[in-house]
Amino acid sequence: MCGIVGVVAKTPVNQLLYDGLLVLQHRGQDAAGIVTAEGHMFHMHKGQGLVRDVFRTRNMRSLLGNAGIGHVRYPTAGSASSLAESQPFYVNSPFGIVLAHNGNLTNDKELKDDMYRSDLRHINTNSDSEALLNVLAHEISRRTQGPILTPKIVFDAIEAVHSRVRGAYAVVALIAGFGLVAFRDPHGIRPLSLGRHETQEGTEYLVASESVVLDTMGFKFWRDIAPGEAVYVSFDGEFHNRQCHPSPKLVPCIFEHVYFARPDSVIDGISxxxxxxxxxxxxxxxxxxxxxxxxxxxxxxxxxxxxxxxxxxxxxxxxxxxxxxMKNRYIGRTFIMPGQASRKKSVxxxxxxxxxxxxxxxxxxxxxxxxxxxxxxxxxxxxxxxxxxxxxxxxxxxxxxxxxxxxxxxxxxxxxxxxxxxxxxxxxxxxxxxxxxxxxxxxxxxxxxxxxxxITEFETSCFDGKYITGDITDAYLDALEAKRLSPLSTKTKEGDADSRVLDLNIGVAEQNLI
CATH class of the missing domain: 3.40.50.2020 (Rossmann fold)
Known part of the structure; x- marks a missing residue:
């Protein structure tokens, strides 16, 4: 489970994105990241840990621009200990795109193979989110000629993404020099709320995993992004949307209401x-x-x-x-220090x-x-x-x-x-x-x-074993569990991140991506 936020505003958004991620901290504590857009340039900072620990004053000052996206990570695919898999992810072609993703793809192995053999794209990590970014980038690239990007090109590309990708995904992305993109899988398994804020300079737009972000950031809740729908907001504040799937059907994850979402959130009209x-x-x-x-x-x-x-x-x-x-709210990560390895960590x-x-x-x-x-x-x-x-x-x-x-x-x-x-x-x-x-x-x-x-139908697979995407077999679950139990799935040795993955994507805020 992860939390995502994206905004196009009329003033700098670094503090707004930071505050939004704090509100979504319950959705992920493993890593956090922010990318802002300043004209044709991206500024990025991300790292492992809580939001308050990842971002310092010097980092925030370097996150310039009036648009941006943010992510808090709770690892579900790939390596939990790899800094290389912190989000957002970046590719430089076409135009330059950064993406943050909440959910999990069920055909990422096939996607990565297809990316390599057919699309000639390199996926450098185990993250399904990097695969999703490259599918989006490839589909946009196929439809562009020269330095022109239209809403139609974006929506046609997302329509192709839906046809290639299976699983759950709520996505925010920035396209350098153009705007913010947000879209949701055809079943709406993972949530995505949309809000507006009227200013003298024009309308500002914010999308987030939960409506509580809109409430606390001073945005008025507008609606949920529909299953299969895509939204494109230019950096000038022009709003466009389109249904990009031929047969969307809302089947939201019921575990959001059981456990993950904050009680003050409203998801798909459900408090x-x-x-x-x-x-x-x-x-x-x-x-x-x-x-x-x-x-x-x-x-x-x-x-x-x-x-x-x-x-x-x-x-x-x-x-x-x-x-x-009584719950101690100040307990963070616990560490096994020398001499304590055999001591059971207690609740x-x-x-x-x-x-x-x-x-x-x-x-x-x-x-x-x-x-x-x-x-x-x-x-x-x-x-x-x-x-x-x-x-x-x-x-x-x-x-x-x-x-x-x-x-x-x-x-x-x-x-x-x-x-x-x-x-x-x-x-x-x-x-x-x-x-x-x-x-x-x-x-x-x-x-x-x-x-x-x-809403009468919900995604309830962890209780009944019925997977809404129709592609989950016993063999798939066996492979997933084997990967989870593999000693090399998350670490090369105890306490060390997986050094087999070269981090080509990490950008500190003081560095510009393009």
Whole structure:
């Protein structure tokens, strides 16, 4: 999962892009990058780590221009430790293009081979985003003659991108000397919001992964970019859009509402906050069935994403709601120092129980989802250690049993606690008295209700194994998992980035790309 933002304004955008990435920091903490456009010149700075750590005052001063794009990275394809795969990516032909991408391509291997053999383009990293950039650049190049670029050329090129690329992608890109491009895959799996801001000099435009960026940056939410649609905004502020796919169909990722998106965002007309409240309503019915005696003294969320669901569930069951955990918001990355390699890293570094809320009580813990189960196991034990009598764990999402291939870094099937286990066996593994899962139909109904009945179909592959793009086979999943488990997939040796990938794309802000 990643976060992207793009803007065409009438004044310098470096601070706006920085602030926008801070708002999207929850979507990726591995790396961050900004590219600004000043006439025909790009300025770039990117690096590994949090936004606040990547950008210093000297970097910001060098990010000149009234248009730009930004990216925060949570790695889903390629190497998690490679600085070369930080975004945005850059190619110098045609014109000079930089691109940032949220999502994951499912045919990137074929694309890279096709790029090499047919398009004569070199892909230097393992990133599918670099492949996507080169497909876009090639399709624009095929349609241009001389230094002229029209909206039609851009939209025709994106139409060709849709025909060649499979998977999930929300994209922002800059074309040097011309403008900002944004587009979304034909199923709208990953979100992309569009906003406007009226000034005396004219209209400014901003696109971002979540609508909350528009709210906090002073832009008025206009609408979501539709599945298959492309938007082109010239650096002069001329707005153009076109549907670039013959048969788009909105099937958004339901996990955005379960976990990833901020509750104050609205995605495809669905308030994330409302969706989570309705998840709590639906889960309350399941809890009532599973624990008929209702020997529950208190409902406590596992912060932060489950709070809305837990509150609504407690209201529906007429049970007390309490905040039972304190979260340390200042814990960043943890490091295994000499002498600590054998010490288990505990969830207590970030989460600590308030003992009085648990002692002598039958507790219902609410979490947004249960994936590996390792964190859940530690939390349950933590709660027992401070004196809870019984510990029930309820998940606002169904059992996660399949990898997610559209932009969420799900573990392999063998690592998922729900794979091959009954609910009772999962409870035993976690150490809970019972584990209660939301039904998939109830989760879909919650999000449908939050949409006002407008959206009835969602991308739910991690729960049911049904992949909307129709190209995911067992062989594909086996290869994906083999790559994930390979010791060379992310590092050459412990602690070192993959030195086999030469970083040809990194630009510090003091350097100009063209």
């Amino acid at each position: 994330v906050h409302d969706a989570r409240l309705k998840m709590g309503e639906q889960l309350a019915s399941k809890v009532r069935e599973m624990v008929p005696e209702m020997d529950i003294d208190v409902v406590i969320p596992i912060p932060d994403t489950s709070r809305d669901s837990a509150l609504e569930l407690a209201n529906a069951l007429n049970l007390p709601y309490r905040e039972g955990f 207590r570094q970030k989460l600590n129980p308030i003992a009085g809320e648990f002692r002598g009580k039958n507790v219902l813990l609410i979490d947004d989802s249960i994936v590996r189960g390792t964190t859940s196991k530690e939390i349950v034990q933590m709660v027992r250690d401070v004196g809870a009598k019984k510990v029930y764990l309820a998940s606002a999402a169904p059992p996660v049993m399949y990898p997610h291939v559209y932009g969420i870094d799900m573990p392999t099937r063998a690592e998922l606690i729900a794979t091959g286990r009954t609910h009772a066996e999962i409870a035993t593994e976690i150490g809970a008295d019972a584990v209660i899962y939301q039904d998939l139909s109830a989760l879909i109904q919650a999000c449908t209700d939050a949409s006002g009945g407008v």
